[in-house]
Amino acid sequence: MSIERKDEHDHDAWMEERDLTALESMYLSVLIWFDKRLRIVDYLELLEDLYYKVNMQMPKSHTEQYNLDNKFWYWYPLYALGSFSTIAYVVAAISGALLGFYYAPAAAAADGTPSVAYESILFIMGDLNLGLFLRSLHRWSAQIMVAAVFLHMLRVYFTGAYKEPRELNWIIGIVLISLTMVFGYSGYLLPWSQLSFWAGQIGVEMSLSIPLIGEYVAQLLFGGFTPSQATLVRMYILHVFLLPFVVTTLIAIHIGIVWMQGIAEPH
Ligand code: HEM
Known part of the structure; x- marks a missing residue:
């Protein structure tokens, strides 16, 4: 889920529009609090990109290459x-x-x-x-x-x-x-x-x-x-x-x- 940086009012409205559980809104409030101070969402997205790029294993393993089920x-x-x-x-x-x-x-x-x-x-x-x-x-x-x-x-x-x-x-x-x-x-x-x-x-x-x-x-x-x-x-x-x-x-x-x-x- 990507969260664009908005002002506080927008965030409250955004959260109210969605029917969030108490745990979800607590998580989002904490995330937004940190994001305002440390741009944490941008850095998390960078990490996410990096994770997907790095996780493409090279070279394909033998079992993947020949589609062997028996691992x-x-x-x-x-x-x-x-x-x-x-x-x-x-x-x-x-x-x-x-x-x-x-x-x-x-x-x-x-x-x-x-x-x-x-x-x-x-x-x-x-x-x-x-x-x-x-x-x-x-x-x-x-x-x-x-x-x-x-x-x-x-x-x-x-x-x-x-x-x-x-x-x-x-x-x-x-x-x-x-x-x-x-x-x-x-x-x-x-x-x-x-x-x-x-x-x-x-x-x-x-x-x-x-x-x-x-x-x-x-x-x-x-x-x-x-x-x-x-x-x-x-x-x-x-x-x-x-x-x-x-x-x-x-x-x-x-x-x-x-x-x-x-x-x-x-x-
Ligand atoms: C402090 C010493 C070492 C540690 C902690 C360590 C750790 C590991 C681990 C966790 C793996 C994953 C596969 C497995 O567990 O067999 C691995 C793979 C490997 N290790 Fe080590 N290792 C050490 C020393 C060595 C030595 C002495 C050699 C050879 C000179 C070596 C060469 C390799 C190679 C080539 C792989 C890739 C094997 C494969 O892809 O099947 N390692 N090592």
């Missing part, structure tokens, strides 16, 4: 692995944000505590109400995400869904699986336990093994040649600030492209 593969469970990765990501993001209230990204303290970060993990697990549950939720969702993303990639490969016109989404997928692993690695270092520390040392050694620029890479990623406070802060900022922004944006683009192109059927 059984839309329900094929392996086609849900991408959504499964997304759900695992959302659970990890929410539980991670809550863990952030109690975690401190600090290595040794002046009073001789060898790892403040590890102490905060012990606090979360031992003293915080539902802390053990929260940390387990975060770790399990993170690991399930890695597995789901990997299986999702296999299903895309074996059904040939990476072929034209979906190459761009395959490339975004490669970036996403790589960043998922960086998420996992940076998170693994955060407890600053023995496992974390030595995993950090392995990362340093791996960086150093890169020819010519190895030392610069180690310096940039780990802040030195042995894990230290500088390493912990780098991993922390990657894990809770940079990666969430980049990965959330890429997942949104990835799913947006699936929405535009439609799901590929097996070739």
Whole structure:
């Protein structure tokens, strides 16, 4: 329904002419109130146009092209692995944000505590109400995400869904699986336990093994040649600030492209 902008008197008359229910007239009054101040109807119409244009999927899916009634593969469970990765990501993001209230990204303290970060993990697990549950939720969702993303990639490969016109989404997928692993690695270092520390040392050694620029890479990623406070802060900022922004944006683009192109059927 299109509403032309009129003065208040016209609106009242317009509404009286039509036999509107209480709910309809309330809806219209609110809409008109906002429209007078924010031109909301014009913007809604723009969105509506955009929706119809964008919703014309390209290219036609196999079932549409050949007019097949049997769309059984839309329900094929392996086609849900991408959504499964997304759900695992959302659970990890929410539980991670809550863990952030109690975690401190600090290595040794002046009073001789060898790892403040590890102490905060012990606090979360031992003293915080539902802390053990929260940390387990975060770790399990993170690991399930890695597995789901990997299986999702296999299903895309074996059904040939990476072929034209979906190459761009395959490339975004490669970036996403790589960043998922960086998420996992940076998170693994955060407890600053023995496992974390030595995993950090392995990362340093791996960086150093890169020819010519190895030392610069180690310096940039780990802040030195042995894990230290500088390493912990780098991993922390990657894990809770940079990666969430980049990965959330890429997942949104990835799913947006699936929405535009439609799901590929097996070739
Ligand atoms: C954070 C990681 C990822 C998330 C959250 C994600 C999410 C999704 C979702 C929800 C779909 C819809 C179809 C389905 O569920 O199977 C999809 C499709 C697709 N994904 Fe991913 N994905 C991720 C990683 C990857 C990776 C690693 C690749 C490959 C390198 C990839 C390539 C594709 C392609 C080509 C499609 C289109 C498939 C088709 O049209 O049938 N994605 N993705």
